[in-house]
Amino acid sequence: MLTVQSLLFSPVQENTYLVYNEAGDTLIIDPGCYFPEERKTLEEKIKSKGLKPIQLVNTHCHLDHVFGNKFVHQTWGLELYFHENEQKVFDYAPTAGDLWNLPFENYQGPVHHVKEGQYLQIGEDQLQILHTPGHSPGSISFYYQKGGWVISGDVLFRESVGRTDLPGSDFATLEQSIRTKLYTLPDHTHVYSGHGMPTTIGYEKANNPFVPAG
Numbered sequence: 001m002l003t004v005q006s007l008l009f010s011p012v013q014e015n016t017y018l019v020y021n022e023a024g025d026t027l028i029i030d031p032g033c034y035f036p037e038e039r040k041t042l043e044e045k046i047k048s049k050g051l052k053p054i055q056l057v058n059t060h061c062h063l064d065h066v067f068g069n070k071f072v073h074q075t076w077g078l079e080l081y082f083h084e085n086e087q088k089v090f091d092y093a094p095t096a097g098d099l100w101n102l103p104f105e106n107y108q109g110p111v112h113h114v115k116e117g118q119y120l121q122i123g124e125d126q127l128q129i130l131h132t133p134g135h136s137p138g139s140i141s142f143y144y145q146k147g148g149w150v151i152s153g154d155v156l157f158r159e160s161v162g163r164t165d166l167p168g169s170d171f172a173t174l175e176q177s178i179r180t181k182l183y184t185l186p187d188h189t190h191v192y193s194g195h196g197m198p199t200t201i202g203y204e205k206a207n208n209p210f211v212p213a214g
Helices: 036-048 069-076 084-099 171-182 201-207
Strands: 003-009 014-020 025-029 052-057 080-083 111-114 119-122 125-131 140-144 149-153 190-193
Touching: 003 036, 014 036, 014 190, 025 119, 036 069, 052 069, 052 119, 080 084, 084 111, 125 171
Parallel strands: 025 052, 052 080, 080 111, 149 190
Antiparallel strands: 003 014, 014 025, 119 125, 125 140, 140 149
């Protein structure tokens, strides 16, 4: 079974996720560590749990989800994976950082594109990749059926959804992603979002004011 560990980073209060198995093999998803002390926190958390990072993945490439990509690459030698439709968003991220007064150095290593229908492998466990655009063109979510949870990036939040006033975003597309890719998961499925508290699919279908079920 896989374990999910969340870490809250940056002035934007972004959720970074470590997903690991009993052997300690670990995915680092959306490292948002911006300040040096946050990078130290990430490194110490990984060391204290005896984890071995094996893959670096972005659900999408808005600045707050990619702040720590370069640090992760330099520290553990991991190359970056995200959906091909996020390439322009990724390339623009440092410019967005300047506009937000949060300058940072973008990851410069090899980039690998993943797509729906593929899986992220952690030992004998798999995370199913779901393409869930709308907040961003190449937003992807990671579904772990065996454990009953999904990491949704900034697609679905507790009683809210991702912004659709950004370049490349669209509410109708976001709504379709939520209805066809997330609301079709079992109601008990826990949702780990890019910001805020966890929720469940059933709770959002009953309570989300932006995308109500039905």
